[in-house]
Structures are given as C-alpha cells and as structure tokens.
Amino acid sequence: MSSLAIALILVDTAIMAAILFFLLRSGAMSRGSAASRAAGTEELLQRLRKGAEDAERLCALLKKKLKAVEELDAGIRKKQIRLENVINSLEDALAELRDRPPVRPAGREDYREALIMLRAGERPEEVAKRLGLYKGEIELLAALSNLDSR
Numbered sequence: 001m002s003s004l005a006i007a008l009i010l011v012d013t014a015i016m017a018a019i020l021f022f023l024l025r026s027g028a029m030s031r032g033s034a035a036s037r038a039a040g041t042e043e044l045l046q047r048l049r050k051g052a053e054d055a056e057r058l059c060a061l062l063k064k065k066l067k068a069v070e071e072l073d074a075g076i077r078k079k080q081i082r083l084e085n086v087i088n089s090l091e092d093a094l095a096e097l098r099d100r101p102p103v104r105p106a107g108r109e110d111y112r113e114a115l116i117m118l119r120a121g122e123r124p125e126e127v128a129k130r131l132g133l134y135k136g137e138i139e140l141l142a143a144l145s146n147l148d149s150r
Contacts, residue, residue, distance in 0.1 A: 004066050011058050015051045022047065111141055118142050 023044060110131050117127045124138040131138075 004062065007062050007066075008059055011062070012055055015055045015058075019047050019051045114138055114141055115145055118145065 110133060114127050114131055114133065117130070118124070118138070118141070124142060125135055127133070128135040128138045
C-alpha cells in the first residue's frame, strides 16, 4: 500500500472521529422530538459534508507534498550517486599514492648514487623509484651530466 493511501486513510479516520466527537459532545445524536432529530440529522449531514470537503483539501495538499518529497528524493539519489563516484575516484587516487615510493628531499649523496646508476645504464624511472626521487629530477640530473661531459 502506498504512503499516500495510508495517509488518506489516517486523515479520513481522524476526520470521522472528530465529527463523531463533536456530534456526541453537542448532543446532536440525543433523543428528542422528530423535529429536533431532523434538525440534528441535517446538522450532521452539513458537518459530514464539511468534513468531506476538508478531507478532500487535505488529500490534495498531501498529494502535492508527496510529489515534492518524491522530487526531493530523486534529487538526493542523483547526488548520492555523484558522491559515490567522487568517493570511488578519491579511493583510487589514494591507492595509487600508497603504491608510490615515499619522496624525500635529495641530498648530494643521492645525486652521486643516481649518476652512478645512470652511467651504469639504468633508466631514469628505475633510478627514481629505487632512490625515492622524482623522475624529473633524475632526468634533469642526466641532462646536466651530459652537458658536463661535453
């Protein structure tokens, strides 16, 4: 059963209970002459009509509110999907960063060792990875070393 149907049942029940309460309280259902019972019946019918009109207005209002809630829910679901995609991207980037060797400031000894490794024929990527330096640093070192040897 949909939430709207449940809400309508609850509203109808509450309206009928309120009408019955007012009728009992006002004495409209008490025994009396035929004229007073007819007047009470007419009053009861008017109250029931008013109650039905109120119920219809409440039902229309509930339908509008339900539609608004459903639209908000759809928007939230779209945003949730986007956020999950962002989270997945960030988790992938974090995993990639964890796989990289830690980068530390290089000292003279690191550069000397890098030059030795480069002259031994190792690729700049391998040297950078083993020494924990940036690949660009090693490539620059290799380029400068080539200038020195000319």
